[in-house]
Amino acid sequence: MASSDDLSGRLLAGERAALARLISWAENSDRRFPAALSSVYGRVGRAWRTGITGPPGAGKSTLVNELASTLRERDRTVGILAVDPSSPFTGGALLGDRIRMEDRTLDPGVFIRSMASRGSHGGIARATVDACDVMDAFGFDEILVETVGVGQAEYDVISAADHVVVVVCPGAGDGIQAMKAGLLEVADIIVVNKSDVPGAERLAMDLEEAVHLRTAGPRHVAAWVPPVVQCSAAKAEGMEALLDAVARHREYLQGGELEATRARKRAEQVQRVVSERLSEALWGELGYGALVKSFLDAGSTPYDVASDVLSRVLAGVPVAASGDRAGETGASAS
Amino acid sequence: MGERRIRVLVGKPGLDGHDRGAKTVASVLRDHGMEIVYTGLHKTPEAIAEIAVQEDVDVVGLSILSGAHMELFPRVREALGARGMEHVLLVGGGIIPKDDIAALEAAGFSKLFGPGTNTDDIANYIKAEMQKRWTKEGADA
Ligand SMILES: Nc1nc2c(ncn2[C@@H]2O[C@H](COP(=O)(O)OP(=O)(O)OP(=O)(O)O)[C@@H](O)[C@H]2O)c(=O)[nH]1
């Protein structure tokens, strides 16, 4: 069985299978992953990460494919992560994004990985940031992350990307929908895709208007105003304009916020990992589940039980000791 | 938390343009809780093997209806081997005569599913094989 040292060595030597396996380790919470990541961590931070999000069918995958082609013409290497939803019932997933990216399969400067969301609800998977980190360490110049098709409230992609590109297309709601959606607020760049179909021009105008209304207001402090770019991914049109917009955002970040923003996202990643492990410790096999049940059975409200559990956790009372006193406290709480 | 899932590549090598069967199998496997990467039509053996590498799949399932399986299936197997992917569980299906099934199973395919196979049987076969492998891996660790 591969050790974490073997695998990270092979990753640094440029072996694609090692990159693929490390991503699997991240997805599966393999206990060897943290050590493997730490031995390649010195190489993380050189890639630019671009998130591509937007409603189902807006053309994200087609756009990623064209973006990758254009980046390759510029001699940039590209790692792609494409997230699709897992079934909440069976946990299975049909990972269909890559079908639109097949032009690039045998290009040694491109690596495409499909990822199922596995119970995460923010548009990316729990392991997406980890996967970006290992792709970064592998040495790709550019990392493109395609989210699942999102609605109005899934924007975890911010935590994985330097630039967030929101892709919309005509026929999927008007400008009001766009203003309502928090999606617009997370956009660094807005793409109106399918500019070859009627309504694209109008949608672009509505969105520019919406952006203007938002950024002209007194509460808008950042100096960046998201540009609206029209593209037709299907016809490979507009890619230069989009990459120009990305380049401008890149300069903007480099002029100030880049390091601070990346540092803040790292800190958020730590919070997520702590929360996950805490949750596992609290509610896993050796956790407080049985205690909670006994309190509830004794008639306590969910809030009382929660306070009780929390005070035990914060006081560092081991679950086993709590279990001994479950009957007693459960009675007093009721 | 991260629970391990069976990852399957469903591939269509060669020129035949019929993928209803492959898509049906893909969705049945999905309903059995697996993660499926479907390659689309007309893939070369090299492309299928490269996708298997990038996706780090546990299983490669090939479907051919054109009759070219005796030529293409072994080529996919070679391409997988050339990329260090000989460990995957390799299965195939389509309109494959009995003799060919025996020949391919002797040549490194774990199992071939002929016409009329119940798709749930395919899913159950894959689950049972992966269970065995993972149990063994756990014991080796
Ligand atoms: N007319 C037109 N169709 C497009 C364009 N871009 C993509 N499409 C089509 O839109 C459909 C969806 O494209 P995808 O790239 O799969 O969209 P997506 O946003 O990745 O979809 P999900 O990942 O399922 O959310 C496909 O049929 C594409 O061919 C475009 O610029 N113009």
Ligand SMILES: [Mg+2]
């Ligand atoms: Mg897509």
